[in-house]
Amino acid sequence: MKNLIKNLLDERIKSTIRSSEVYQGLYNKMHSSKLAVAGKKLDICANEIAIYLLQADKEKYVLRDKICLEIGSGWLLTHSLVFYLLGAKKVYATDLDPLLQPENIFKAVSQSVSWSILDSLSTFEDREIVRFRLNKLLSLKKFSVEVLKDLGIEYIAPIDLSQKMPTEEKIDFIFSKSVLEHVPVEDVVRLLENLVNSLSEDGFMFHLIHLVDHRDSNEKPFDFFIYQQEAYSKELQSRWGNRIRRSQWQQIFLTSRIWTLNFYLSGHAMTENYQKKSTHLFNIQMKKI
Template identity: 30%
Template sequence: MNWKKLLVKKTIVGRLPFADNLRKRKRKIFGYLPDAENMKLTIKNYERIKDALDKSGAGIEGATILEIGSGWFPTIPILLARDGAKKVFMSDLNIHMDDITFRETVAYLKRHFPSDDYIQKITNFSSLPIEYLAPLNASNIRDKSIDVVTSNTVLEHIPRSDIYSLFLSLRPKVSDSGLMVHLIDHSDHFEHFDKSISRVEFLTWSEEKHALINYLIKDGENRMRHHEYHRVFRDSGFEVINEEVDLDEKTLEVVKTLDLVYPYSKMLPEQLAVLTSIYSLKPA
Protein backbone atom coordinates (compact mmCIF):
# COMPACT_ATOMS: atom_id res chain seq x y z
CA MET A 1 0.00 0.00 0.00
CA ASN A 2 1.22 3.50 -0.83
CA TRP A 3 2.41 5.07 2.41
CA LYS A 4 0.38 8.24 1.85
CA LYS A 5 -2.83 6.23 1.48
CA LEU A 6 -1.91 4.34 4.63
CA LEU A 7 -1.37 7.66 6.39
CA VAL A 8 -4.87 8.80 5.43
CA LYS A 9 -6.36 5.49 6.59
CA LYS A 10 -4.54 5.57 9.94
CA THR A 11 -5.50 9.21 10.43
CA ILE A 12 -9.20 8.56 9.85
CA VAL A 13 -9.25 5.50 12.10
CA GLY A 14 -7.11 7.10 14.79
CA ARG A 15 -9.02 10.37 14.93
CA LEU A 16 -12.61 9.12 14.88
CA PRO A 17 -14.14 10.03 18.26
CA PHE A 18 -15.85 6.62 18.43
CA ALA A 19 -12.93 4.62 16.97
CA ASP A 20 -12.36 2.45 20.05
CA ASN A 21 -16.01 1.41 20.30
CA LEU A 22 -16.14 0.75 16.57
CA ARG A 23 -13.03 -1.42 16.83
CA LYS A 24 -14.50 -3.44 19.70
CA ARG A 25 -17.75 -4.07 17.82
CA LYS A 26 -15.85 -5.11 14.72
CA ARG A 27 -13.81 -7.60 16.75
CA LYS A 28 -16.92 -9.15 18.27
CA ILE A 29 -18.50 -9.63 14.85
CA PHE A 30 -15.51 -10.56 12.70
CA GLY A 31 -12.81 -11.49 15.21
CA TYR A 32 -9.30 -10.09 14.99
CA LEU A 33 -6.77 -12.47 13.50
CA PRO A 34 -3.12 -11.58 14.12
CA ASP A 35 -0.92 -11.02 11.09
CA ALA A 36 1.03 -14.26 10.65
CA GLU A 37 4.24 -12.55 9.53
CA ASN A 38 4.13 -10.13 12.46
CA MET A 39 3.63 -13.03 14.84
CA LYS A 40 6.59 -14.91 13.37
CA LEU A 41 8.75 -11.80 13.71
CA THR A 42 7.62 -11.30 17.31
CA ILE A 43 8.60 -14.87 18.16
CA LYS A 44 11.95 -14.39 16.42
CA ASN A 45 12.53 -11.14 18.33
CA TYR A 46 11.61 -12.87 21.58
CA GLU A 47 14.34 -15.44 20.96
CA ARG A 48 16.82 -12.60 20.40
CA ILE A 49 15.72 -10.90 23.61
CA LYS A 50 16.03 -14.17 25.52
CA ASP A 51 19.52 -14.70 24.07
CA ALA A 52 20.52 -11.18 25.15
CA LEU A 53 19.30 -11.95 28.67
CA ASP A 54 21.37 -15.14 28.73
CA LYS A 55 24.48 -13.30 27.54
CA SER A 56 23.99 -10.68 30.25
CA GLY A 57 23.72 -13.29 32.98
CA ALA A 58 19.99 -13.01 33.61
CA GLY A 59 17.48 -15.80 33.43
CA ILE A 60 13.73 -15.97 32.92
CA GLU A 61 13.20 -18.88 35.30
CA GLY A 62 11.70 -17.60 38.55
CA ALA A 63 11.97 -13.94 37.51
CA THR A 64 9.46 -11.12 37.87
CA ILE A 65 9.31 -9.43 34.47
CA LEU A 66 7.76 -6.24 33.12
CA GLU A 67 7.10 -5.91 29.40
CA ILE A 68 6.61 -2.36 28.15
CA GLY A 69 4.09 -1.98 25.33
CA SER A 70 2.59 -5.46 25.03
CA GLY A 71 -0.03 -4.42 22.49
CA TRP A 72 -3.05 -6.33 21.24
CA PHE A 73 -1.49 -9.78 21.12
CA PRO A 74 0.28 -10.94 24.34
CA THR A 75 2.73 -13.22 22.56
CA ILE A 76 5.84 -12.37 24.55
CA PRO A 77 4.14 -12.43 27.99
CA ILE A 78 2.81 -15.92 27.25
CA LEU A 79 6.24 -17.12 26.09
CA LEU A 80 7.86 -15.63 29.20
CA ALA A 81 5.37 -17.53 31.36
CA ARG A 82 6.07 -20.71 29.40
CA ASP A 83 9.80 -20.27 29.96
CA GLY A 84 9.42 -20.12 33.72
CA ALA A 85 8.82 -16.50 34.73
CA LYS A 86 7.31 -16.33 38.21
CA LYS A 87 5.31 -13.21 37.37
CA VAL A 88 4.85 -11.23 34.16
CA PHE A 89 3.48 -7.70 34.10
CA MET A 90 2.38 -6.86 30.57
CA SER A 91 1.66 -3.17 30.07
CA ASP A 92 0.37 -0.51 27.71
CA LEU A 93 -0.43 3.18 27.78
CA ASN A 94 -4.04 2.25 26.94
CA ILE A 95 -5.93 -1.04 27.05
CA HIS A 96 -5.36 -2.99 23.84
CA MET A 97 -5.63 -6.68 24.68
CA ASP A 98 -9.08 -8.15 25.25
CA ASP A 99 -10.61 -11.63 25.39
CA ILE A 100 -10.71 -11.83 21.60
CA THR A 101 -7.08 -10.92 20.96
CA PHE A 102 -5.93 -13.15 23.83
CA ARG A 103 -7.86 -16.08 22.38
CA GLU A 104 -6.43 -15.50 18.90
CA THR A 105 -2.89 -15.25 20.30
CA VAL A 106 -3.24 -18.58 22.09
CA ALA A 107 -4.75 -20.19 18.99
CA TYR A 108 -1.82 -19.00 16.88
CA LEU A 109 0.76 -20.19 19.43
CA LYS A 110 -0.90 -23.61 19.63
CA ARG A 111 -0.56 -23.94 15.86
CA HIS A 112 3.01 -22.68 15.93
CA PHE A 113 4.11 -24.90 18.84
CA PRO A 114 2.07 -28.10 18.35
CA SER A 115 4.34 -30.15 20.64
CA ASP A 116 4.65 -27.61 23.44
CA ASP A 117 2.69 -28.99 26.40
CA TYR A 118 2.59 -25.66 28.26
CA ILE A 119 1.14 -23.79 25.29
CA GLN A 120 -1.32 -26.55 24.45
CA LYS A 121 -2.74 -26.56 27.99
CA ILE A 122 -3.53 -22.81 28.11
CA THR A 123 -7.27 -22.33 28.57
CA ASN A 124 -7.73 -18.76 29.79
CA PHE A 125 -5.84 -15.64 30.82
CA SER A 126 -6.43 -16.13 34.55
CA SER A 127 -4.58 -19.46 34.44
CA LEU A 128 -1.33 -17.65 33.59
CA PRO A 129 1.02 -15.75 35.93
CA ILE A 130 0.35 -12.57 33.95
CA GLU A 131 -1.10 -9.26 35.12
CA TYR A 132 -2.14 -6.53 32.68
CA LEU A 133 -1.19 -2.99 33.67
CA ALA A 134 -2.97 -0.50 31.41
CA PRO A 135 -2.32 2.31 31.76
CA LEU A 136 1.12 1.55 33.16
CA ASN A 137 1.74 3.47 36.38
CA ALA A 138 5.13 2.69 37.89
CA SER A 139 4.02 3.96 41.30
CA ASN A 140 1.84 0.83 41.59
CA ILE A 141 4.90 -1.44 41.36
CA ARG A 142 6.90 -2.23 44.50
CA ASP A 143 10.44 -0.87 44.66
CA LYS A 144 13.18 -3.33 43.64
CA SER A 145 10.57 -5.97 42.74
CA ILE A 146 11.33 -6.24 39.02
CA ASP A 147 14.10 -8.56 37.81
CA VAL A 148 13.76 -7.90 34.09
CA VAL A 149 12.23 -5.08 32.02
CA THR A 150 11.88 -5.70 28.31
CA SER A 151 10.26 -4.28 25.19
CA ASN A 152 9.98 -5.33 21.57
CA THR A 153 9.85 -2.60 18.89
CA VAL A 154 8.22 -0.16 21.30
CA LEU A 155 10.74 2.50 22.34
CA GLU A 156 10.96 3.91 18.81
CA HIS A 157 7.32 5.01 19.19
CA ILE A 158 7.95 6.95 22.41
CA PRO A 159 9.22 10.56 22.32
CA ARG A 160 12.75 10.98 23.67
CA SER A 161 11.63 12.98 26.73
CA ASP A 162 8.97 10.39 27.56
CA ILE A 163 11.51 7.54 27.41
CA TYR A 164 13.59 9.48 29.89
CA SER A 165 10.60 10.00 32.20
CA LEU A 166 9.52 6.36 31.90
CA PHE A 167 12.97 5.00 32.70
CA LEU A 168 13.38 7.40 35.62
CA SER A 169 10.09 6.11 37.05
CA LEU A 170 11.16 2.48 36.57
CA ARG A 171 14.67 2.88 37.97
CA PRO A 172 13.67 2.36 41.64
CA LYS A 173 11.44 -0.57 40.66
CA VAL A 174 14.30 -2.62 39.20
CA SER A 175 16.19 -4.84 41.64
CA ASP A 176 19.88 -4.19 42.24
CA SER A 177 20.76 -7.22 40.10
CA GLY A 178 17.98 -6.53 37.58
CA LEU A 179 18.36 -6.02 33.84
CA MET A 180 16.62 -4.32 30.98
CA VAL A 181 16.65 -5.68 27.41
CA HIS A 182 15.08 -3.57 24.65
CA LEU A 183 14.82 -4.40 20.95
CA ILE A 184 14.32 -1.29 18.83
CA ASP A 185 13.38 -0.98 15.15
CA HIS A 186 15.00 2.20 13.79
CA SER A 187 13.48 1.91 10.31
CA ASP A 188 10.68 3.97 8.81
CA HIS A 189 7.63 1.83 9.59
CA PHE A 190 5.76 3.10 6.52
CA GLU A 191 8.33 1.20 4.46
CA HIS A 192 7.02 -2.03 5.96
CA PHE A 193 3.93 -1.48 3.79
CA ASP A 194 5.34 0.56 0.90
CA LYS A 195 8.52 -0.89 -0.58
CA SER A 196 8.84 2.00 -3.04
CA ILE A 197 10.38 4.19 -0.32
CA SER A 198 13.67 3.76 1.51
CA ARG A 199 13.89 2.15 4.93
CA VAL A 200 14.91 5.52 6.38
CA GLU A 201 12.69 7.77 4.27
CA PHE A 202 11.48 9.67 7.34
CA LEU A 203 14.97 11.10 7.82
CA THR A 204 14.21 13.38 4.85
CA TRP A 205 11.16 14.94 6.55
CA SER A 206 11.30 18.36 8.14
CA GLU A 207 10.61 18.57 11.88
CA GLU A 208 7.24 20.13 11.08
CA LYS A 209 6.22 17.34 8.70
CA HIS A 210 7.40 14.68 11.13
CA ALA A 211 5.48 16.28 14.02
CA LEU A 212 2.31 16.58 11.93
CA ILE A 213 2.39 12.94 10.80
CA ASN A 214 3.00 11.73 14.35
CA TYR A 215 0.07 13.84 15.54
CA LEU A 216 -2.22 12.44 12.87
CA ILE A 217 -1.48 8.74 13.30
CA LYS A 218 -0.76 8.66 17.06
CA ASP A 219 1.75 5.78 16.77
CA GLY A 220 4.54 7.58 14.90
CA GLU A 221 8.25 7.20 15.53
CA ASN A 222 10.85 9.36 17.27
CA ARG A 223 13.46 8.76 14.49
CA MET A 224 16.22 8.34 17.12
CA ARG A 225 19.26 6.51 15.81
CA HIS A 226 21.03 3.72 17.65
CA HIS A 227 23.74 5.85 19.24
CA GLU A 228 21.28 8.48 20.49
CA TYR A 229 19.66 6.13 22.99
CA HIS A 230 22.84 5.80 25.05
CA ARG A 231 22.53 9.23 26.63
CA VAL A 232 18.85 8.72 27.49
CA PHE A 233 19.66 5.42 29.19
CA ARG A 234 22.60 6.92 31.08
CA ASP A 235 20.75 10.04 32.19
CA SER A 236 17.84 7.97 33.50
CA GLY A 237 20.06 5.80 35.70
CA PHE A 238 21.04 2.82 33.55
CA GLU A 239 24.30 1.55 32.07
CA VAL A 240 24.58 -0.23 28.72
CA ILE A 241 26.40 -3.51 29.35
CA ASN A 242 25.85 -5.15 25.98
CA GLU A 243 24.41 -4.23 22.60
CA GLU A 244 23.80 -5.81 19.22
CA VAL A 245 23.10 -3.96 15.99
CA ASP A 246 21.85 -4.94 12.55
CA LEU A 247 23.47 -2.68 9.98
CA ASP A 248 21.66 -2.84 6.64
CA GLU A 249 24.16 -2.77 3.78
CA LYS A 250 21.66 -1.53 1.20
CA THR A 251 20.57 1.34 3.45
CA LEU A 252 24.23 2.18 4.01
CA GLU A 253 24.45 3.08 0.32
CA VAL A 254 20.96 4.55 -0.01
CA VAL A 255 21.47 7.17 2.73
CA LYS A 256 24.30 8.66 0.69
CA THR A 257 21.76 9.60 -1.99
CA LEU A 258 18.97 10.95 0.23
CA ASP A 259 18.27 14.62 0.92
CA LEU A 260 18.62 14.22 4.67
CA VAL A 261 17.48 16.90 7.10
CA TYR A 262 19.48 18.07 10.10
CA PRO A 263 20.70 16.44 12.36
CA TYR A 264 20.75 13.29 10.21
CA SER A 265 22.64 15.11 7.47
CA LYS A 266 25.54 15.46 9.94
CA MET A 267 25.56 11.81 11.00
CA LEU A 268 27.69 9.06 9.50
CA PRO A 269 26.04 6.62 7.06
CA GLU A 270 27.01 3.83 9.47
CA GLN A 271 24.96 5.50 12.19
CA LEU A 272 21.92 5.94 9.96
CA ALA A 273 21.99 2.42 8.50
CA VAL A 274 21.61 0.61 11.83
CA LEU A 275 18.00 -0.53 11.59
CA THR A 276 17.71 -2.84 14.61
CA SER A 277 19.32 -2.57 18.03
CA ILE A 278 19.21 -4.73 21.13
CA TYR A 279 20.38 -3.04 24.31
CA SER A 280 21.09 -4.77 27.61
CA LEU A 281 21.09 -2.38 30.57
CA LYS A 282 21.73 -2.62 34.29
CA PRO A 283 21.05 -0.08 37.05
CA ALA A 284 23.97 2.35 37.24
Protein backbone atom coordinates in the same frame (compact mmCIF):
# COMPACT_ATOMS: atom_id res chain seq x y z
CA MET B 1 4.66 23.09 1.44
CA LYS B 2 1.25 22.28 -0.08
CA ASN B 3 2.00 18.55 0.09
CA LEU B 4 3.17 18.90 3.67
CA ILE B 5 -0.05 20.66 4.72
CA LYS B 6 -2.12 18.12 2.76
CA ASN B 7 -0.36 15.22 4.48
CA LEU B 8 -1.01 16.73 7.90
CA LEU B 9 -4.68 17.34 7.08
CA ASP B 10 -5.01 13.81 5.75
CA GLU B 11 -3.45 12.47 8.93
CA ARG B 12 -5.93 14.43 11.08
CA ILE B 13 -8.82 12.89 9.14
CA LYS B 14 -7.29 9.43 9.45
CA SER B 15 -6.71 10.01 13.15
CA THR B 16 -10.39 10.85 13.66
CA ILE B 17 -11.41 7.64 11.89
CA ARG B 18 -8.87 5.52 13.78
CA SER B 19 -10.07 6.86 17.12
CA SER B 20 -13.61 5.56 16.60
CA GLU B 21 -14.57 2.49 18.63
CA VAL B 22 -15.92 0.69 15.56
CA TYR B 23 -12.66 1.08 13.65
CA GLN B 24 -10.52 0.10 16.63
CA GLY B 25 -12.61 -2.98 17.34
CA LEU B 26 -12.48 -4.25 13.76
CA TYR B 27 -8.79 -3.45 13.31
CA ASN B 28 -7.73 -5.11 16.57
CA LYS B 29 -9.58 -8.34 15.75
CA MET B 30 -8.28 -8.56 12.18
CA HIS B 31 -4.72 -7.53 13.00
CA SER B 32 -4.39 -9.89 15.96
CA SER B 33 -5.72 -12.78 13.87
CA LYS B 34 -3.00 -12.17 11.27
CA LEU B 35 -0.26 -11.84 13.88
CA ALA B 36 -1.34 -15.10 15.53
CA VAL B 37 -0.22 -17.08 12.47
CA ALA B 38 2.76 -14.89 11.61
CA GLY B 39 5.19 -12.78 13.63
CA LYS B 40 3.54 -13.28 17.03
CA LYS B 41 3.31 -17.07 16.98
CA LEU B 42 4.56 -18.49 20.25
CA ASP B 43 7.44 -20.41 18.63
CA ILE B 44 8.73 -17.28 16.88
CA CYS B 45 8.63 -15.28 20.12
CA ALA B 46 10.32 -18.14 22.00
CA ASN B 47 13.13 -18.21 19.44
CA GLU B 48 13.55 -14.44 19.74
CA ILE B 49 13.81 -14.45 23.53
CA ALA B 50 16.24 -17.38 23.49
CA ILE B 51 18.50 -15.54 21.03
CA TYR B 52 18.51 -12.37 23.15
CA LEU B 53 19.32 -14.36 26.30
CA LEU B 54 22.15 -16.17 24.51
CA GLN B 55 23.56 -12.90 23.19
CA ALA B 56 23.55 -11.52 26.73
CA ASP B 57 25.32 -14.65 28.07
CA LYS B 58 22.50 -15.42 30.47
CA GLU B 59 22.64 -18.69 32.37
CA LYS B 60 20.06 -21.41 32.89
CA TYR B 61 17.08 -20.59 35.13
CA VAL B 62 17.57 -16.88 34.42
CA LEU B 63 13.83 -16.18 34.72
CA ARG B 64 12.79 -18.92 37.14
CA ASP B 65 10.77 -17.40 40.02
CA LYS B 66 11.48 -13.91 38.68
CA ILE B 67 9.19 -10.91 38.26
CA CYS B 68 8.97 -9.72 34.65
CA LEU B 69 7.53 -6.68 32.92
CA GLU B 70 6.63 -6.42 29.26
CA ILE B 71 6.13 -2.89 27.92
CA GLY B 72 3.68 -2.75 25.03
CA SER B 73 2.46 -6.34 25.22
CA GLY B 74 0.14 -5.80 22.26
CA TRP B 75 -2.70 -7.96 21.02
CA LEU B 76 -1.57 -11.49 21.95
CA LEU B 77 0.92 -11.33 24.88
CA THR B 78 3.03 -14.09 23.35
CA HIS B 79 6.33 -12.72 24.69
CA SER B 80 4.76 -12.67 28.15
CA LEU B 81 3.73 -16.29 27.60
CA VAL B 82 7.39 -17.10 26.87
CA PHE B 83 8.37 -15.64 30.24
CA TYR B 84 5.74 -17.90 31.82
CA LEU B 85 7.25 -20.92 30.03
CA LEU B 86 10.67 -19.95 31.39
CA GLY B 87 9.37 -20.17 34.95
CA ALA B 88 8.60 -16.54 35.79
CA LYS B 89 6.77 -16.15 39.09
CA LYS B 90 4.89 -13.07 37.92
CA VAL B 91 4.57 -11.26 34.59
CA TYR B 92 3.13 -7.77 34.24
CA ALA B 93 1.94 -7.36 30.64
CA THR B 94 1.32 -3.66 30.12
CA ASP B 95 0.17 -1.36 27.35
CA LEU B 96 -0.73 2.26 26.82
CA ASP B 97 -3.96 1.14 25.15
CA PRO B 98 -6.09 -1.97 25.85
CA LEU B 99 -5.29 -3.92 22.67
CA LEU B 100 -5.53 -7.48 24.01
CA GLN B 101 -7.56 -9.91 21.88
CA PRO B 102 -7.64 -13.08 24.03
CA GLU B 103 -9.75 -15.02 21.52
CA ASN B 104 -6.71 -15.20 19.21
CA ILE B 105 -4.11 -16.23 21.80
CA PHE B 106 -4.84 -19.94 21.42
CA LYS B 107 -4.27 -19.65 17.68
CA ALA B 108 -0.81 -18.17 18.34
CA VAL B 109 -0.07 -21.09 20.68
CA SER B 110 -1.60 -23.97 18.73
CA GLN B 111 -0.19 -22.88 15.36
CA SER B 112 3.33 -23.04 16.77
CA VAL B 113 5.82 -25.91 16.44
CA SER B 114 6.16 -27.41 19.92
CA TRP B 115 9.61 -28.95 19.45
CA SER B 116 10.95 -25.58 18.30
CA ILE B 117 9.72 -23.96 21.50
CA LEU B 118 11.22 -26.74 23.61
CA ASP B 119 14.56 -26.63 21.81
CA SER B 120 14.78 -22.84 22.08
CA LEU B 121 13.88 -22.53 25.74
CA SER B 122 15.47 -25.67 27.23
CA THR B 123 18.81 -23.82 27.31
CA PHE B 124 17.34 -21.60 30.04
CA GLU B 125 14.88 -23.90 31.84
CA ASP B 126 14.47 -27.66 32.31
CA ARG B 127 12.94 -29.12 29.18
CA GLU B 128 10.26 -31.06 31.07
CA ILE B 129 9.14 -27.95 32.94
CA VAL B 130 8.83 -26.03 29.67
CA ARG B 131 6.93 -28.99 28.18
CA PHE B 132 4.57 -29.15 31.18
CA ARG B 133 3.77 -25.45 30.97
CA LEU B 134 3.40 -25.55 27.19
CA ASN B 135 0.97 -28.47 27.45
CA LYS B 136 -1.00 -26.44 29.97
CA LEU B 137 -1.29 -23.58 27.48
CA LEU B 138 -2.39 -25.99 24.75
CA SER B 139 -5.05 -27.46 27.03
CA LEU B 140 -6.69 -24.13 27.77
CA LYS B 141 -8.35 -23.66 24.35
CA LYS B 142 -9.97 -20.40 25.53
CA PHE B 143 -8.00 -17.53 27.00
CA SER B 144 -9.22 -14.54 29.02
CA VAL B 145 -7.75 -11.95 31.36
CA GLU B 146 -8.76 -14.19 34.26
CA VAL B 147 -7.12 -17.27 32.74
CA LEU B 148 -3.92 -15.31 32.14
CA LYS B 149 -3.95 -14.11 35.73
CA ASP B 150 -4.18 -17.72 36.92
CA LEU B 151 -0.96 -18.34 34.98
CA GLY B 152 0.71 -15.44 36.79
CA ILE B 153 0.33 -13.01 33.88
CA GLU B 154 -1.41 -9.80 34.94
CA TYR B 155 -2.64 -7.69 32.04
CA ILE B 156 -2.67 -3.97 32.83
CA ALA B 157 -3.96 -1.52 30.22
CA PRO B 158 -4.26 1.34 29.83
CA ILE B 159 -1.19 2.41 31.77
CA ASP B 160 1.45 5.06 31.04
CA LEU B 161 4.73 3.84 32.54
CA SER B 162 6.22 7.31 32.26
CA GLN B 163 3.68 8.29 34.93
CA LYS B 164 3.54 5.20 37.14
CA MET B 165 4.67 1.59 37.36
CA PRO B 166 2.25 -1.34 37.64
CA THR B 167 3.71 -2.46 40.97
CA GLU B 168 5.87 -1.24 43.84
CA GLU B 169 7.80 -4.51 44.02
CA LYS B 170 11.19 -4.73 42.34
CA ILE B 171 11.29 -6.15 38.82
CA ASP B 172 13.93 -8.62 37.65
CA PHE B 173 13.47 -8.40 33.88
CA ILE B 174 11.97 -5.73 31.61
CA PHE B 175 11.32 -6.31 27.90
CA SER B 176 10.03 -4.28 24.98
CA LYS B 177 10.05 -4.77 21.23
CA SER B 178 9.27 -1.94 18.81
CA VAL B 179 7.83 0.15 21.62
CA LEU B 180 10.28 2.81 22.84
CA GLU B 181 10.33 4.53 19.45
CA HIS B 182 6.62 5.29 19.96
CA VAL B 183 7.19 7.13 23.25
CA PRO B 184 7.03 10.92 22.75
CA VAL B 185 10.43 12.55 23.18
CA GLU B 186 9.39 14.54 26.24
CA ASP B 187 8.33 11.33 28.05
CA VAL B 188 11.35 9.13 27.27
CA VAL B 189 13.66 10.15 30.12
CA ARG B 190 10.89 9.98 32.72
CA LEU B 191 9.92 6.50 31.48
CA LEU B 192 13.50 5.23 31.69
CA GLU B 193 13.93 6.70 35.17
CA ASN B 194 10.85 4.78 36.32
CA LEU B 195 12.16 1.57 34.77
CA VAL B 196 15.62 1.94 36.31
CA ASN B 197 14.19 2.71 39.74
CA SER B 198 11.98 -0.39 39.55
CA LEU B 199 14.80 -2.83 38.73
CA SER B 200 15.99 -5.29 41.35
CA GLU B 201 19.68 -5.33 42.24
CA ASP B 202 20.49 -7.93 39.56
CA GLY B 203 17.69 -6.89 37.21
CA PHE B 204 18.23 -6.35 33.50
CA MET B 205 16.36 -5.10 30.43
CA PHE B 206 16.11 -5.87 26.72
CA HIS B 207 14.75 -3.20 24.37
CA LEU B 208 14.50 -3.53 20.59
CA ILE B 209 13.97 -0.20 18.86
CA HIS B 210 13.04 0.59 15.25
CA LEU B 211 14.61 3.79 13.97
CA VAL B 212 12.44 4.46 10.95
CA ASP B 213 9.17 6.09 9.91
CA HIS B 214 6.52 3.44 10.57
CA ARG B 215 4.26 4.60 7.74
CA ASP B 216 6.50 3.12 5.03
CA SER B 217 9.65 1.71 6.55
CA ASN B 218 10.78 -0.05 3.37
CA GLU B 219 10.46 2.70 0.76
CA LYS B 220 10.42 5.93 2.78
CA PRO B 221 12.12 5.15 6.09
CA PHE B 222 13.05 8.73 6.96
CA ASP B 223 10.05 10.64 5.64
CA PHE B 224 9.10 11.81 9.12
CA PHE B 225 12.08 14.19 9.05
CA ILE B 226 10.32 16.44 6.54
CA TYR B 227 8.20 17.84 9.39
CA GLN B 228 9.44 20.71 11.51
CA GLN B 229 9.74 19.92 15.20
CA GLU B 230 6.81 22.15 16.16
CA ALA B 231 4.56 20.41 13.59
CA TYR B 232 5.54 16.92 14.71
CA SER B 233 3.07 16.44 17.56
CA LYS B 234 3.06 13.85 20.34
CA GLU B 235 0.35 11.99 18.46
CA LEU B 236 2.50 11.77 15.33
CA GLN B 237 5.49 10.68 17.41
CA SER B 238 3.39 7.89 18.90
CA ARG B 239 2.14 6.74 15.50
CA TRP B 240 5.13 7.15 13.20
CA GLY B 241 8.08 7.15 15.61
CA ASN B 242 9.75 9.73 17.82
CA ARG B 243 12.73 10.24 15.43
CA ILE B 244 15.35 9.67 18.15
CA ARG B 245 18.56 8.43 16.48
CA ARG B 246 20.83 5.62 17.57
CA SER B 247 23.51 7.96 18.94
CA GLN B 248 20.84 9.91 20.83
CA TRP B 249 19.47 6.71 22.37
CA GLN B 250 22.99 5.85 23.48
CA GLN B 251 23.34 9.20 25.23
CA ILE B 252 19.90 8.92 26.83
CA PHE B 253 20.72 5.52 28.30
CA LEU B 254 24.13 6.66 29.53
CA THR B 255 22.56 9.57 31.42
CA SER B 256 19.81 7.37 32.89
CA ARG B 257 22.09 5.38 35.22
CA ILE B 258 22.00 2.41 32.85
CA TRP B 259 25.00 0.29 32.03
CA THR B 260 24.64 -1.01 28.51
CA LEU B 261 25.64 -4.65 28.23
CA ASN B 262 25.23 -4.77 24.46
CA PHE B 263 24.25 -2.11 21.98
CA TYR B 264 24.13 -3.46 18.48
CA LEU B 265 22.07 -3.71 15.34
CA SER B 266 20.01 -6.79 14.62
CA GLY B 267 20.44 -8.15 11.12
CA HIS B 268 22.43 -6.23 8.52
CA ALA B 269 24.88 -3.54 9.55
CA MET B 270 23.44 -0.06 9.46
CA THR B 271 24.77 3.45 10.05
CA GLU B 272 22.88 6.67 10.59
CA ASN B 273 22.54 6.77 6.80
CA TYR B 274 19.81 4.43 5.63
CA GLN B 275 20.91 1.36 3.70
CA LYS B 276 18.03 -0.23 1.79
CA LYS B 277 17.02 -3.70 2.96
CA SER B 278 18.72 -3.29 6.33
CA THR B 279 16.54 -4.10 9.31
CA HIS B 280 16.53 -0.61 10.92
CA LEU B 281 16.35 -2.36 14.29
CA PHE B 282 18.78 -2.34 17.16
CA ASN B 283 18.80 -4.35 20.34
CA ILE B 284 19.84 -2.84 23.66
CA GLN B 285 20.63 -5.17 26.54
CA MET B 286 21.31 -3.38 29.78
CA LYS B 287 21.27 -3.31 33.54
CA LYS B 288 21.35 -0.67 36.25
CA ILE B 289 24.70 0.79 37.28
